[in-house]
Amino acid sequence: MRRIASLMLALAAILPLKAATDYIQNVYGRQIQMLNGKWGAIVDQYDRGLKKKIYANPHPKGKTDFYEYDLDGSSRLNVPGDWNSQRQELRYYEGTVWYGRHFTARREAGKRQFLYFAGVSQRCNVYLNGQKLASHEGAFTPFQVEVTEALKDGDNILVVEVSNQRLKDAIPALQFDWWNYGSITRDVMLVTLPNRYISYYQVQLDKHQPDLIHAKVCLSEAVAGETICIEIPEVKQSIKLRTNTDGIAESSFRVKRLERWSPEHPKRYEVRLSSSEDAVSEQIGFRNIEVRGTKVLLNGRETFLRSVSFHEEIPQRMGRAYSEGDAAYLLSEAKALGVNTIRLAHYQQNEYIVREAEKMGIMVWQEIPVWQDIDFGNTTTCSLAKQMLRETIMRDVNRCADCFWGIANETKDGEARNAFLRELLQTGKDLDSTRLYTAAFNTAVWDKQRKCFHLDDGMIPYLDIISINRYMGWYSAWPLPPAECRWEVASEKPLFISEFGGEALYGQTGDATVVSSWSEDHQEKLYRDNIEMFEQIPNLCGISPWVLFDFRSPYRMHPDHQDGWNRKGLVSDQGLRKRAWHVVHDYYLRK
Numbered sequence: 001m002r003r004i005a006s007l008m009l010a011l012a013a014i015l016p017l018k019a020a021t022d023y024i025q026n027v028y029g030r031q032i033q034m035l036n037g038k039w040g041a042i043v044d045q046y047d048r049g050l051k052k053k054i055y056a057n058p059h060p061k062g063k064t065d066f067y068e069y070d071l072d073g074s075s076r077l078n079v080p081g082d083w084n085s086q087r088q089e090l091r092y093y094e095g096t097v098w099y100g101r102h103f104t105a106r107r108e109a110g111k112r113q114f115l116y117f118a119g120v121s122q123r124c125n126v127y128l129n130g131q132k133l134a135s136h137e138g139a140f141t142p143f144q145v146e147v148t149e150a151l152k153d154g155d156n157i158l159v160v161e162v163s164n165q166r167l168k169d170a171i172p173a174l175q176f177d178w179w180n181y182g183s184i185t186r187d188v189m190l191v192t193l194p195n196r197y198i199s200y201y202q203v204q205l206d207k208h209q210p211d212l213i214h215a216k217v218c219l220s221e222a223v224a225g226e227t228i229c230i231e232i233p234e235v236k237q238s239i240k241l242r243t244n245t246d247g248i249a250e251s252s253f254r255v256k257r258l259e260r261w262s263p264e265h266p267k268r269y270e271v272r273l274s275s276s277e278d279a280v281s282e283q284i285g286f287r288n289i290e291v292r293g294t295k296v297l298l299n300g301r302e303t304f305l306r307s308v309s310f311h312e313e314i315p316q317r318m319g320r321a322y323s324e325g326d327a328a329y330l331l332s333e334a335k336a337l338g339v340n341t342i343r344l345a346h347y348q349q350n351e352y353i354v355r356e357a358e359k360m361g362i363m364v365w366q367e368i369p370v371w372q373d374i375d376f377g378n379t380t381t382c383s384l385a386k387q388m389l390r391e392t393i394m395r396d397v398n399r400c401a402d403c404f405w406g407i408a409n410e411t412k413d414g415e416a417r418n419a420f421l422r423e424l425l426q427t428g429k430d431l432d433s434t435r436l437y438t439a440a441f442n443t444a445v446w447d448k449q450r451k452c453f454h455l456d457d458g459m460i461p462y463l464d465i466i467s468i469n470r471y472m473g474w475y476s477a478w479p480l481p482p483a484e485c486r487w488e489v490a491s492e493k494p495l496f497i498s499e500f501g502g503e504a505l506y507g508q509t510g511d512a513t514v515v516s517s518w519s520e521d522h523q524e525k526l527y528r529d530n531i532e533m534f535e536q537i538p539n540l541c542g543i544s545p546w547v548l549f550d551f552r553s554p555y556r557m558h559p560d561h562q563d564g565w566n567r568k569g570l571v572s573d574q575g576l577r578k579r580a581w582h583v584v585h586d587y588y589l590r591k
C-alpha cells in the first residue's frame, strides 16, 4: 500500500490557526450514523488490490469480464476491532487488508456530510463509491473526510484499504513492545453537520487562576461577524462573541463559585455552544494543573501522582480495546488499585477511555508513539509526529482529565532527536499551553563514585516533568540495598517514575531472589524494594508501575513464562491480581 501523500501532512500543519474548515470535534455529540458492524474483508498480501480495482468493488457485467475477488461475498471482520484476534491465521499478519461495506444514506440539502474514523491501524486509503477521498497515517488518532458531494441517496459502497506494515520512517517505527494490531480498530460513522458549523473549540480554565475561563470557538468557515453563544447554565453564565475574519471568536470570563475538577471531586458542567446554524454541547470539567519547583499542583494543591499504565488491549480477548465497556473495565481495575493518574501507553488511546477517566476522576497522561528508535533526521517523520500530537490535542483539548502530554519514550539524547522533540513541544504549546509536557527517559545511570542515579539529557530544560523508566531488580541488578540507592536526577524539577516493575507468571511460586523464576515471590519483593528506593527520592512527584495488565508482545517468547505475553502485569491476562498488585494498592492507600 502506498504511503500517505506528504500533502496531507502539510495540510494538517495549518490547523487550527485558520478556520478548521473540515475538522470535527466532540463527534459523539453530533448527528451520527454509526457504520460499525461486519465488513467484507480481503487479505491483500501482495498489494495487488489497487491494480485490481478492489476499491470500486466491480461485478462482472458481460460474458468476458471477471474479477478474482468480491468484497460483498468475502468473509467478514468486525469493525471496530483488530484482525489479529478475529482470525487465527491473521494473528501475526502484517500487510494490507481491504475492508468494504454498503450503507444507506440520505443526502441532506444545506448540510455537510463527513465520514469520521476514530482510528485505523496503521495507515489507510478511503474510497467512497469507487472514488478515492482520503489517506491517513497514524493508528491512534481520528480523521474525517467530507463526502457531501460523493455521497449517494440510497446505497453507498465504502472501501478502506488498511495496512499495518511496520516502516522505518513511521511512528512507531520498526520495533515496539506491543502487538502490531491491524484494522479499523475504532468507530466509523457518517456525520451530518450544518453547512456552517462549529468545528473546533477550547473552553478551558486559565493555567493558574481558579475562576478565569478562556474560550476559543472556530467556525468551519472564515467568516466575520457571526454571533457565537457560550452557556454554562449551572453557574448562570451566558456570553455572546463575534467571529473575526478567520471565523474564530475568543473571550475570557470569570465564574463565581466554580467547582474545580479533581480525582476526589470529578465535577463537570454542561457547556453549550451555538451559532446561527449550529449548536453543540458536552460535559466539561475545569481544573488548574501546574508545576511549582519540584511539586505538581492540581488546583493549587501538591498532588502525588499515583499512577499505572495499560495498553489499549483487553487481555482476555487478546485484542484491541475499543468500546465504552472496554474503557470501563480497564479503568475500573486501575481505580481499584488506588490510582489518581493513568499513563495511557504508548499512544493516544480511544476517546471512550479518556472520557471515562474524566468521569471516574483519573488524571491522564496521553502520549504519541515516539517510541525508542525513530527516524529523527527525517522531516516527513517529524511532520507526522506533529500531526499526531496536533490530532491528539485537538480531539482532547476540552478533556480536563488530560493533564500531561508525553512526547517521547526511551529515546536517546542527540542533536537530531532534541531538535525533533523541541519542534513537537512547540507544536503542542501553540495549541495548548495549559497542560504539562513530559517525556520518559531510560538513560538514568548509576554513578559508582557518587553512589547515585543521575541523568544527562539535552531535553531536561524543556520539559515540565522529568520521567524515568528504570527496572531495578529486573533488567538491572541492585548496586546497593534499595534504601541506599540515591537519586540526583533533575533535582530542580518534579521527577516521575514512569515505568518500573518485573515479570511474573500468575500463580508461579519460586525463589524471591531469582529473576528467572518468573515467580510472584520475586515480583512482590521487587515491588517492595523499588518502593523503598523511591521513597528516598527528594523530588519524586509520582510513580507508575509498568504495567497493570499482562499484554501481548512479539518481543516476549519464553515458551513457559511468556509465550507472546509481556508478564509485567500486576494483573494476569485472565484478569487475576498478582501479589504485587497488593503491594502497590497498600502503598497507594498510604500516599
Ligand code: GCU
Pocket (backbone or CB within 6 Å): 177, 346, 409, 410, 442, 469, 499, 546, 566, 568
Ligand atoms: C520499556 C518500554 C515498554 C516496555 C517495557 C518492558 O521501558 O517503555 O514499552 O514494554 O520497557 O521492557 O516491558
